[in-house]
Amino acid sequence: MRRIFKRAAWILGGVMLAGSIAWVAARPAEPDAFYLPPSAVPQQPGALLRQEPFDRKVPPGSVAWRILYSTLGMDGHPAVASAIVMMARTAPAGPRPVIAYAHGTTGVMPGCAPSLSRNPFENVPALPELLRRGWIYVATDYVGQGVAGPHPYLIGEGEGRSVLDSIRALHQMEEVHASDRVVVWGHSQGGNAALWTGILSATYAPEISIAGVAALAPATNLPALVDVDQYTVVGRMLSSMILRAYSDVYPDVEFNAYSSGWKRLVARDMSARCLFVPEALTSVAESVAAGRTIYNVAGPISGALGRRLAENTPDRPIRQPLLIAQGLTDDLVLPEIQSQFVSRRCAAGQSLEYRRYAGRTHISMIAGDSPLLGDLLAWTKDRLSGVPVSDGCRDILH
Secondary structure, three states, X not given: OHHHHHHHHHHHHHHHHHHHHOHHHHOOOOOOHHHOOOOOOOOOOOOEEEEEEEOOOOOOOEEEEEEEEXXXXXXXXXXXXXXXXXXXXXXXOOOEEEEEEEOOOOOOOOOOOHHHOOOOOOOOOOHHHHHHOOOEEEEEEEOOXXXXXXXXXXXXXXXXXXXXXXXXXXXXXXXXXXXXXXXXXXXXXXXHHHHHHHHHHHHHOOOOEEEEEEEEOOOOOHHHHHHHHOOOHXXXXXXHHHHHHHHHHOOOOOHHHOXXXXXXXXXXXXXXXXXXXXXXXXXXXXXXXXXXXXXXXXXXXXXXXHHHHHHOOOOOOOOOOEEEEEEOOOOOOOHHHHHHHHHHHHHOOOOEEEEEEOOOOOOHHHOOOOHHHHHHHHHHHHHHOOOOOOOOEEEEEO
């Protein structure tokens, strides 16, 4: 028995040593001077503060910028966020419709913004088709991923404000002739953000005309998802980010009340790293070393954390046409949990279209060969064209 414990300690020590050796290379990229906020941030959210051309991995025939804009932090004070704006160089005359994209999990620290990554458009569904149709792409980095945080990871109001204020800022760009018609897309964390964008739009930004909300594999029932995912390798990495973000934003959530000892050290280290490869490989090793869960003091759905997760479940009415898409072999956002959420919203009177895709995982559902892409583009075209939707819920299995 003693040999077994010795070997286990040796393996754990090796993993932790490998992590410490890779520590410098695995830290988030240092945001450059573009992301430094001005000395005085405007009180008005959605003000365009700065812009410059952006060319990293931009598709041929397109032009892009990164922008800095004001928004409202979770503390109610002015904050700053960044975003990427992109459009085709040539398009039909007249104002162009807008697709506001909310990205999935990349991390919770400055440096984890897609606008800072090597592949800023990784896992963006139907991007070439979007541009060919003459639509404008604006994708927020949220608060706290380029500019200093805290980042509102799976915190609905913070995410939704970042999306809505990116749309406001976009309309102030002289180079971009954007129309008032906007459709919001979001995947995973961004699906949660897209739903909250729809929830908040009427009160936070009533002047923005959102024609539809498409949430792809959205994180919806947060307590249920976090409770299940904590036992998976990726789930433990995401759990560390949730614990850091929620303890940074909410005074009643304490990191140490949920994780202690060496597991807390591992969790804090994982949470300080982005999900970009190869940086995320160190987090994978630490997640394996952490064992079953990082929550070794209290479970994630207990106490203040559990209450705050429930608060950020997008269980409120959305006035715009709503599409929810789900892969049926998704092992991160589980199909049964998604279907329960949809059933609950439908029972509450929410009209929506629920599309389920057999054989599609969390990522393959938005891959280039996925049938979702054609459905998403057609649905979006109808929303931008003002095609009416029927009341009630439609469940479509592909």
